[in-house]
Amino acid sequence: MTATAALTSPRKRSGNGAVRRNDADEIGLDALVGHAGYAVRRFQIWIFQDFIRTLGDVDIRPTQYSVLTVVGANPGLSQMAVAKRLGIERARLVHLLDSLEQRRLVKRVKSKADRRSHALHLTAQGATALAKFKRLAAEHERHVEEKIGKENREQLLRILAGFT
Amino acid sequence: MTATAALTSPRKRSGNGAVRRNDADEIGLDALVGHAGYAVRRFQIWIFQDFIRTLGDVDIRPTQYSVLTVVGANPGLSQMAVAKRLGIERARLVHLLDSLEQRRLVKRVKSKADRRSHALHLTAQGATALAKFKRLAAEHERHVEEKIGKENREQLLRILAGFT
DNA sequence: AAAGATTGTTGTTGACGACAACAATTCGCG
DNA sequence: CGCGAATTGTTGTCGTCAACAACAATCTTT
Numbered sequence: 428m429t430a431t432a433a434l435t436s437p438r439k440r441s442g443n444g445a446v447r448r449n450d451a452d453e454i455g456l457d458a459l460v461g462h463a464g465y466a467v468r469r470f471q472i473w474i475f476q477d478f479i480r481t482l483g484d485v486d487i488r489p490t491q492y493s494v495l496t497v498v499g500a501n502p503g504l505s506q507m508a509v510a511k512r513l514g515i516e517r518a519r520l521v522h523l524l525d526s527l528e529q530r531r532l533v534k535r536v537k538s539k540a541d542r543r544s545h546a547l548h549l550t551a552q553g554a555t556a557l558a559k560f561k562r563l564a565a566e567h568e569r570h571v572e573e574k575i576g577k578e579n580r581e582q583l584l585r586i587l588a589g590f591t
Numbered sequence: 592m593t594a595t596a597a598l599t600s601p602r603k604r605s606g607n608g609a610v611r612r613n614d615a616d617e618i619g620l621d622a623l624v625g626h627a628g629y630a631v632r633r634f635q636i637w638i639f640q641d642f643i644r645t646l647g648d649v650d651i652r653p654t655q656y657s658v659l660t661v662v663g664a665n666p667g668l669s670q671m672a673v674a675k676r677l678g679i680e681r682a683r684l685v686h687l688l689d690s691l692e693q694r695r696l697v698k699r700v701k702s703k704a705d706r707r708s709h710a711l712h713l714t715a716q717g718a719t720a721l722a723k724f725k726r727l728a729a730e731h732e733r734h735v736e737e738k739i740g741k742e743n744r745e746q747l748l749r750i751l752a753g754f755t
Numbered sequence: 756a757a758a759g760a761t762t763g764t765t766g767t768t769g770a771c772g773a774c775a776a777c778a779a780t781t782c783g784c785g
Numbered sequence: 786c787g788c789g790a791a792t793t794g795t796t797g798t799c800g801t802c803a804a805c806a807a808c809a810a811t812c813t814t815t
Contacts, residue, residue, distance in 0.1 A: 454661065454665050454668065454672060454673075454676045455661075455664045455665060456660070456661060456664070456676075456755060457660050457661065457663065457664035458660050458664075458725050458728065459657055459660050459661070459755070460752075460755055461732065461748070462728065462732060463638065463732065463735050463744055463747055463748060464635070464638040464639060464642055464653060464731075464735070465653075465657060465755060466747070466748060466751035466752065466754055466755050467631060467634060467635045467638060467747070467751065468635055468639075468653070469678060469751070469754040469755060470631060470751045470754045471628070471631045471632055471635045472678070472772085473754060474627065474628040474631060475628060475632075478628055488801085489628060489629075489632070490801090490802085493623055493629060496620065496621050496622050496623050497618065497619075497620060497621065497623070499621065500619045500620070500621035500622075501618050501619060504618065505762075505763095506762075506763065507761080507762060507763080508618060509618075512618045512620075514633060514636065515802095515803090516802090516803065516804070516805090517762075517763070517764090518763090518764075518765080518766090518803095518804090518805085519801095519802070519803075519804095520763095521763065521764060521765085541761090541762080541811080541812070542810080542811060542812085543761070543762040543763070543810065543811045543812065544761090544762055544763075544811090545762090545763075561622050564622065564626065567628075568625065568626060568627065571627050571628070575750055575751075575753070579750045580627055582746060582750065583627055583630070583631070583747070583750055584625070584627055584630060586739055586743045586746065586747055587630035587631065587633070587634045587739075588624075588630065589739070590630055590633040590634045590637060591620060591623070591624055591629060591630050591633060636803085652770075654770080654771080669793075669794095670793075670794065671792080671793060671794080679771095679772090680771090680772060680773070680774090681793075681794070681795090682772095682773090682774085682775095682794090682795075682796080682797090683770095683771070683772070683773095684794095685794070685795060685796085686770095705780080705781070705792090705793080706779080706780060706781085707779065707780045707781070707792070707793040707794070708780095708792090708793055708794075709793090709794075
């Protein structure tokens with residue numbers, strides 16, 4: 428089960444007689460191939476890069492998109508509620524909202540019911556912008572489908588549904 | 592397909608008559624549920640937290656583990672080769688190796704063949720330590736299995752095999 | 756009314772990815 | 786052969802993100 432790499436193709440050699448194995452595809456991952464976390468991590472990096480590239484023109488990153496989506500679907504939520512729902516630190520959400528509010532996509536309304544908290548709403552501008560973001564995000568999702576296959580993507584969503 | 596939350600359980604009310612919907616399970620994610628990236632991201636966070644907790648006693652993080660595993664399976668690799676294979680910036684790998692070398696788990700040997708590069712090896716101490724890390728990592732992997740199911744984990748590894 | 760909890764905010768720390776610059780060394784090509 | 790181009794390890798900066806800790810303002814509990 429161990430040295431997979433050492434057995435196959437003839438090795439390139441440099442000036443002297445030393446073995447060169449710099450080529451990535453000859454290097455075995457050993458135990459790493461059995462770890463879900465490694466594969467998931469690599470996939471997550473790929474998927475975020477594609478998302479960022481696909482929504483590059485509108486300059487929206489995955490976390491910003493998730494906040495806009497949730498606020499759009501649940502107007503009036505407090506920052507605490509959004510943070511809890513998305514698994515974001517409330518300290519971090521502060522900066523995210525600062526940015527989104529500066530761009531006039533979201534507004535913080537002082538809650539009458541609980542004067543500690545802010546009720547979050549999309550601006551009119553934010554609502555139309557979000558519609559565009561969703562179209563681009565759907566395009567990104569098609570990239571994912573092309574990469575891993577339609578059935579695999581659906582299977583993946585089913586397997587991981589519990590984490591949303 | 593929209594307001595899933597608004598229909599069910601009776602709402603808690605605060606002092607006045609305002610509706611409270613702070614409870615996370617009442618908040619809809621809207622378009623987010625169809626996005627693989629969101630699910631993958633949440634899962635990846637969960638899985639890394641479990642890895643870090645399970646290997647907490649030995650103070651090894653996922654990236655460190657991946658470096659040790661690859662060096663252990665391919666002694667003599669250059670830093671560049673390891674970085675490329677694992678998708679790590681070579682600048683970042685420098686710090687990772689600094690830490691691992693200080694802990695006497697890895698050593699950088701000046702390569703005779705190419706005097707620019709370092710050949711990476713586990714120390715004897717590093718080899719026995721890695722064996723322990725692998726046992727703990729296998730324990731972590733069982734946690735994953737318990738969380739999503741044996742078949743689902745295998746399915747996941749199959750779907751994402753291309754990213755390793 | 757007093758004690759305790761919650762909300763938004765600010766700040767710090769550390770892991771991480773992306774980039775840019777640099778010296779030492781090797782490689783490619785004329 | 787020799788010289789310019791490329792590679793390797795290193796240092797440094799910048800921005801993202803998770804995890805904490807502290808704080809003032811404001812509820813809630815008793």
